[in-house]
Amino acid sequence: MQIVVQNGDTYWRFSLIFGVPLQLIIDSNPAIAPDALQAGQVVQIPGYEWRRHTVVAGDSLWRIASANGISVELLMRSNPGVASGNLVIGAVLLVPQKITSRIIDADRPYTYAAVLEDYNALAALYPFLRSSTMGKSVMGKDIPELRVGNGSRIVHFNGSIHANEWITTCALMLFLNDYLLALSSGADIREAPTYPLYLETTLSLVPMVNPDGVDLVINGAPESEPYRSSVLAINGGNDSFGGWKANMAGVDLNKQFPALWERDAVMGPQEPSPRDYSGTAPLTEPEVQGLAALTRSSDFSMVLAFHTQGEVIYWGFQGLEPPESAILAARFAAVSGYEAIRFVDSTAGYKDWFIQDWRRPGFTIELGSGINPLPLSQLPDIYNKSLGIMLAALQG
Ligand SMILES: [Zn+2]
Structure with missing residues (x-):
């Protein structure tokens, strides 16, 4: 106003x-x-x-x-x-x-356009919310990074690296709205005062790393060529994209980071696929190039990459993670009811690369349970459980 x-x-x-x-x-x-x-x-x-x-x-x-x-x-x-x-x-x-209640509607098929609409509404009401463009998708969509806070300690959250896990974006945007609302009202969230968090911490949020993929899962193949023909070919002619995790080029963005990339790359498909294709080299895709550049320029204290599903928190990588990762993982598990797991078979993920190159805490949080894409009926439960993790991450 x-x-x-x-x-x-x-x-x-x-x-x-x-x-x-x-x-x-x-x-x-x-x-x-x-x-x-x-x-x-x-x-x-x-x-x-x-x-x-x-x-x-x-x-x-x-x-x-x-x-x-x-x-x-x-x-x-x-x-x-x-x-x-x-x-x-x-x-x-x-x-x-x-304004005393949420203004966004994240309880809907959360396309790129829907997220932008909600972001614009939040930015108009809460001008202390800052944004920049961290990169572009294969189809040329700008990928926003949003920031809230005045502190030198920067905590990064991202969602929808995997296309059919777009409910993670819903949970992140709900948190963003609730945090902005509590801040401007001087209110607590779950008895945690929010204004001290604002002064000490900066939240960096990329709610949707893979907007082309999310739109493909929700809306089906786009009209525009060459994308329409190529995604249909990659998908074996099937026009249902519920199993699609990759970006528009059929590359799995969470297998693209230079952290034992070669080891992971030989295990998956060797050509563009709806999921699990590592690409021809690390960091070939524009979405991960943007995320990597943002990470390199930002001095993040901690990163949380939100995925579905499994109700687990992965917190280790090759033993390179710092001692506080175990403490944080235990706290996240306590507030969410999720299970903290140190190691997982796959490599070359975002949190793997962050742990390897910065030796700081990085987490992959697998929200919800069932078959991706998880139904919106799970969103209240997912948000209820992940809210404590997001707050605890900001508290450090
Ligand atoms: Zn995932």
């Missing part, structure tokens, strides 16, 4: 009258220095929307303010010139309304 600065306004005053933590207001207005507010400037207030109230008989400023959960001071501040004595029936007042 935008508000026009008046003489005497400060970010601190906005923080008090809106009940929004100070740093969130500062970070929502990166172009305006905190000590340089001037009358007439337009400032973004996160977590609020303007609504209009038409004055009816019996209204008072106090009554309108309390019905909307705001102070009389804020109502008067929002409507200069209006005082209790001159409320006119039929006049329209501007009322800042605090």
